[in-house]
Amino acid sequence: MFPYQFQGDFETGDFSQFTTVTNPGTPPQMAAQHYAALVQKNVGEVPYRGAYCLHCDLSLGQADAFVASAAITGGATAAARFMVFVGANLRMGLGDQLTLARIDCGTDQTLVTLENTTGTPRLVMTGTYAAGQSRVSALGLGQWHCIEGASAGVAMQMLVDGGEIGAPLSGLVAPAITGIRLGTMGVDAGTTQGHILFDQVAVDDTRLYGFPERYPQIIQVKSSGVVMPGSGRYARINLIAGHDTDNVLALYNSDVAGTGPEELLAPLLTSTVANREYHPGRQAGYFEHGLKVVMSGTAPQALIVLGHALCSAGAIAEWARRRPLMRVA
Secondary structure (H helix, E strand, O other), rough: OOOOOOOOOOOOOOOOOOOOEEEOOOOOOOEHHHHHHHHHHOOOOOOOOOOOOOOOOOEHHOEEEEEEEEEEOOEEEEEEEEEEEEEOEEEOOEEEEEEEEHHHHHHOEEEEEEEEEOOOOOEEEEOOOOOEEEEEEOOOOOEEEEEEEEOOOOEEEEOOOOOOOOOOOEEOOEEEEEEEEEEEEEEOOOOOOOOEEEEEEEEOOOOOOOOOOOOOOEEOOOOOOOOEEOOEEEEEEOOOOOOOOOOOOEEOOOOOOOOOOEEEOOOOEEOOOOOOEEEEOOOOEOOOOOEEEEEEOOOOOOOEEEEEEOOHHHHHHHHHOOOOOOOOO
16 A cells, blocks of 8 residues: 555666665666666667666676665565566576575565576576475566565465466565565676666555556656656646645656756646646647656655657657757756
8 A cells, every 4th residue: 555665666867765785897787777778778678667767787797786675664464566677688508597686574585586497597486484495487588577576474475477476485484574675696607698677666565466557548656757758748637635735746848867957847736735636738738858747745646647648668769769858948
């Protein structure tokens, strides 16, 4: 239930949503990468949503590179979710493996590992608490996958793209998820190339599920960031009431994090009045660079209704190749 116990979508353009960052190498092995940079690097994808995601480049080194959340206080049930993409350029030696994610439940750890024991890369889920237990899933290269871990009692159920991967891993001392770590860890020597992306990370006290649509017309926004890169038109914005009266929402014509030469697209909305809405009218609401939301206050939420936009990964990638520069007055 929102607000999540932890959320990380990299839309800040950096790693500030995470507490621990280990990023060796020159250039560094990881980056909170903009969609235009991913296209320039020929990664083969854009962020699952928004303008940024975590990009790990295995050609830049084999040392551990990861981001980790702050300590999370969980309950009797808990769940973690993240999107992961492994590029088609992956080069792993036979028998090689690397850890993509670690879900902590106190001192117990659930590991999501990418391995190549048969000549075909696959995902293997194990637990430091689950001796002799492992769960294996096929992995399609060059596409996004939703990975979930849902704990209850003394077991952790792993899911890939909404489907349960075998029986739960049993043996947990406590089910509360206390942290999550993502990146490339324990990389074997024969793994020398590959683009790995992470996006839409969340931890909460109930299962979070994946996304029914990657690019819906009605978008629920729970943090600041680029809602939609590229040009288009929005039809309505709605700052949802129900939390605190200190919420503020601003809408900009921009596809980059931080501040810069941005054009305000609508009046500021505040939560001092319940369910503030703004309709731009039929001849307005257009954005040229991207639709960016900046929200402040206690647990703000908003709904954005799109009129039309670049609602496919291919269209966004093509836009990135001819993306206009932000104008400075």
